Amino acid sequence: MSHATINTRVAAECLAAGRKIGVFRGGRWLIHNVDISIHRGEIVTLIGPNGGGKSTTAKALLGLLRIDEGAVERAAGLRTGYVPQRMLVDRTLPLNVSRMMTLTGHHSAAEVASALGLVGIEHLADAPVQTLSGGEFQRALLARAIVRKPDLLVLDEPVQGVDFSGEIKLYRLISEIRRSLGCGVLLISHDLHIVMAETDTVVCLNRHVCCAGAPESVADSSEYQQLFGPQAADALAVYRHMHDHEHGPDGQIVAHDCDGHAHDHNHDNGHSHPDHGAGERTDAKR
Amino acid sequence: MLDDFFFRALLAGIAVALVSGPLGCFVVWRRMAYFGATMSHGALLGVALAFLLNIDPMLGVLIQGAIVVPAFLLLERYQTLSADTLLGILAHGTLALGLVIFGFMSWVRIDLMAFLFGDILAVSKQELAWVWVGGAAVLAILAYIWRPLLAGTEEEIAAAEGQHPEKTKLVFMLLIAAIIAVSMKIVGILLILSMLIIPPATARVFARAPEQMALIASGVGVIAAVGGLFASLLWNTASGPSIVVTALIMFLGSLPFGRAR
Numbered sequence: 001m002s003h004a005t006i007n008t009r010v011a012a013e014c015l016a017a018g019r020k021i022g023v024f025r026g027g028r029w030l031i032h033n034v035d036i037s038i039h040r041g042e043i044v045t046l047i048g049p050n051g052g053g054k055s056t057t058a059k060a061l062l063g064l065l066r067i068d069e070g071a072v073e074r075a076a077g078l079r080t081g082y083v084p085q086r087m088l089v090d091r092t093l094p095l096n097v098s099r100m101m102t103l104t105g106h107h108s109a110a111e112v113a114s115a116l117g118l119v120g121i122e123h124l125a126d127a128p129v130q131t132l133s134g135g136e137f138q139r140a141l142l143a144r145a146i147v148r149k150p151d152l153l154v155l156d157e158p159v160q161g162v163d164f165s166g167e168i169k170l171y172r173l174i175s176e177i178r179r180s181l182g183c184g185v186l187l188i189s190h191d192l193h194i195v196m197a198e199t200d201t202v203v204c205l206n207r208h209v210c211c212a213g214a215p216e217s218v219a220d221s222s223e224y225q226q227l228f229g230p231q232a233a234d235a236l237a238v239y240r241h242m243h244d245h246e247h248g249p250d251g252q253i254v255a256h257d258c259d260g261h262a263h264d265h266n267h268d269n270g271h272s273h274p275d276h277g278a279g280e281r282t283d284a285k286r
Numbered sequence: 287m288l289d290d291f292f293f294r295a296l297l298a299g300i301a302v303a304l305v306s307g308p309l310g311c312f313v314v315w316r317r318m319a320y321f322g323a324t325m326s327h328g329a330l331l332g333v334a335l336a337f338l339l340n341i342d343p344m345l346g347v348l349i350q351g352a353i354v355v356p357a358f359l360l361l362e363r364y365q366t367l368s369a370d371t372l373l374g375i376l377a378h379g380t381l382a383l384g385l386v387i388f389g390f391m392s393w394v395r396i397d398l399m400a401f402l403f404g405d406i407l408a409v410s411k412q413e414l415a416w417v418w419v420g421g422a423a424v425l426a427i428l429a430y431i432w433r434p435l436l437a438g439t440e441e442e443i444a445a446a447e448g449q450h451p452e453k454t455k456l457v458f459m460l461l462i463a464a465i466i467a468v469s470m471k472i473v474g475i476l477l478i479l480s481m482l483i484i485p486p487a488t489a490r491v492f493a494r495a496p497e498q499m500a501l502i503a504s505g506v507g508v509i510a511a512v513g514g515l516f517a518s519l520l521w522n523t524a525s526g527p528s529i530v531v532t533a534l535i536m537f538l539g540s541l542p543f544g545r546a547r
Contacts, residue, residue, distance in 0.1 A: 062446040082446035092486075093315045093439060094493045103437040104447045128494075154446065 012039035015075050015152045015184045016061050022069030023056050030056045032069070032208050038152060038184040043175070045187045048205035054188045055085060057205060058154055061186070078152055081145030083138075085156040085188075089129045097132070098125045101144040115147035116140075119173060134160075142170075146177050153177065154186045288414070291407055295515055298409045298417050299529060302469045302481060303507025305421040307489070308428055308500035309465055310482035312458060314490070315439055320370055321358075322482050324377035325462050326475040328354050330384035332467070333401065337394050338387060344416065344467045351463025354380060359456060404474030404526040406515070413471055420468035424461050431457055436496055477526045481507060484533040491544030506536055 017037035023030045031053035038044045038061075046054040059065040061072055062080060089095055098112045107115075116122040119139040124132065132140060138158060145153055158170060178185050187199070204210040288294060313322050329347045336346025354376055361372050388394060409417075428435075431454045437444045438451030445451055462482075469478050485506040486499065493499030514529030521528075 059442075064442055064445050080447050082443050084442050084446075087440060087443070090315050090317065090439070092490050094490065094495055094499055096494070099495060103433075103440065104444055104449060148447065 012041055013075060014039050014073075015078060016186075017073045018057065018061055018067075018070060019073070020070035021057070021060055021067045021072060023053075023060055023065055024068040029207060031060070031205070034070070034205070034209055036061065036203055036209070036212075038186050040151065040184050041178065041182055042201065043178060043185040043187060043199045044201045044203060045189055045199040046203050046205055047189055048210070050190075052206040054205050055156055058156060058186060058188055062154060075151065079148060079150045081148045081150030081153045081183075083141045083145050083153075083155045083158055085160070087141060091130055095129050096126050097121075097129055097140050097143075100129050100140065101147050103144075105148055107147050111147055112143075115143040118146065118177070119143045138170075142173070146181065149181055150183050152184045152186065153181075156188045157190065158187070288411055291409075292515070292519065294409050294411065294414050295406045295525065296512060298406055298414050298472045299511030299515055300508050301414075301417045301421045302465075302473055302478070303485070303511045304504050305424050305465055306469075306478065306481040307485050307502075307504030307507045309424065309461060310486040311489070311496065311500045311503055312435060312439075313462070313482050314486045315496075318462075319479075319483055320373045320377075321459065322462055322479045324358075324373045324380075325351060325354070325459075325466050326470075326479050327377040328380035328384075329466050329470055329475045330401070331380040331387070332384075333396070333470075334384040334387035334391075337391055337396075343470075344420075347467035347470065348463060350380070351460055351467070355456065355459045355463060359452070359459075400474070401470070402474050402476045403524065404470065404472050404477060406472045406525045406529075409472055417468050417472060420464065424464050424468075427457065428461060473526045473529065477530050480530045480533065481510075484530070484537050485510065488533070488537040488540045491540050506533065510536060 015038050018034055021034050021036075022032045034053070034057055036044070036046075036057060046057060048054055056065065060067050061074075062082060063072065063074070089100070097116070098109070101107065101112050101115065113122055113125065116125055119142050121136055121139050121143070124136060124140065129137065129140065138160070142155070142158060145155075153174075155174065158174070174185060174187065177183070201212065203212040288297075313319055328350050332347030332350030333343045334346070335350060336343040339346070358372060358376055361367070362369055365372065367375075388396065434444070434449055434451070434454045435458055437449055438454050441451045441455075465482075466475060466478050469481075473481060486503040488506045489499045489502035492502050510533035511529050514532035515525055517523065517532060518525040518528035
């Protein structure tokens with residue numbers, strides 16, 4: 001696993017690709033004519049409105065859904081780590097965190113401990129999964145996926161149930177995982193603001209690919225502006241520089257060195273744009 | 287000793303309990319109690335088929351399972367109806383079909399009560415051998431698919447990470463049909479379901495790991511079988527129901543330990 005090619009993406013191995021894929025269910029196309037590919041070391045972020053087919057696309061790539069059109073290719077022997085949007089361990093199943101992490105593969109106690117350490121919940125190794133809080137469980141799911149040392153990590157809205165500062169930490173963690181494992185990452189998000197800073201390719205989905213490319217080009221795209229409104233595009237420009245500051249425990253901004261970009265928007269309501277998808281998470285999903 | 291009907295009954299009850307404990311854990315974890323009920327209702331169709339084809343009732347129940355299980359999985363995949371609706375259709379449809387077929391065979395008289403509630407005190411040496419051999423086979427297959435079956439409780443993750451949860455689920459469902467087939471003579475098709483559910487439910491509060499829960503469930507089942515049989519001897523009660531009532535008492539006794547922490 002070479003780390004040298006991560007940001008340049010020169011001749012990186014293609015891990016999974018969908019060519020003109022379509023999924024037809026209940027008399028309509030959930031997704032149609034979608035082109036997407038994830039290379040080793042690349043972070044691809046899927047964005048778009050609810051019902052835009054983000055999860056459907058990811059599931060089609062993983063082979064969880066039958067596609068009705070196009071083709072899905074996965075690298076031979078691809079090792080996948082999957083963090084689904086929802087997972088509910090039945091209360092009757094006595095399962096602690098480290099056991100949950102070894103359900104789909106054998107991993108040593110040391111490997112489990114180090115994965116838990118990476119996501120910051122090593123103290124919860126023996127805790128029954130049903131006793132975890134939403135954020136802890138999300139981290140445990142992430143640890144479960146990365147202990148497999150996957151070639152491809154697929155995260156379906158990993159920041160749900162996580163507060164704003166936790167969200168930033170989680171995104172940093174994901175980019176750290178990418179560096180240390182050299183894996184490709186497919187991230188599904190309502191939230192462009194922070195992902196933008198870390199992501200290599202953004203694919204904006206609304207049943208079809210509205211636009212795709214490096215973060216800047218998405219923010220500049222008129223199609224994207226149409227989908228989310230101009231505020232989101234503004235916010236994106238600012239959020240690209242999130243790594244310039246940190247958030248205190250109360251969500252307040254602790255500035256480092258501002259490099260001239262205006263941080264003039266209000267972070268307290270930065271996640272409540274009512275007219276686009278990003279705001280829904282903070283209000284609806286808790 | 288095997289000439290003693292009570293000893294044979296004990297051995298038969300223990301065998302059913304040992305197998306239904308671990309198997310029943312998955313029924314509970316995967317919320318498949320209604321599927322178990324469907325399989326046991328369908329067993330009547332299996333027995334009717336056996337009479338029609340002049341084969342062993344056990345084989346008839348297995349054949350019925352081998353038809354109904356894949357049918358259910360296909361319907362679940364390609365129909366918009368929910369799983370419990372489909373199971374409801376299959377459960378009562380197969381039961382009614384079985385009874386109708388019996389109606390056509392005027393030369394056959396079956397003891398429905400024995401069929402529903404079993405007659406453990408009448409178990410023959412041959413039937414005893416069947417339940418031990420069949421039970422051991424079911425347990426061996428369950429042990430073999432244990433890990434993927436457990437991983438398959440989170441079906442999407444397992445499938446995304448290169449496993450085949452649908453296949454292990456199919457095998458598991460056929461195992462349920464098999465345990466019903468070998469034990470219906472003993473505890474009856476209605477009571478086998480309770481042996482699949484009550485001991486695991488009792489074991490839950492004492493277990494810290496899945497395997498622990500399976501072992502405890504088997505233990506609870508064995509105690510219920512032995513205790514129930516002695517109770518039926520003592521008070522001259524129906525033996526199958528006495529086993530289930532003993533299990534029920536143990537379940538009730540476990541409740542105070544299981545208050546949501």
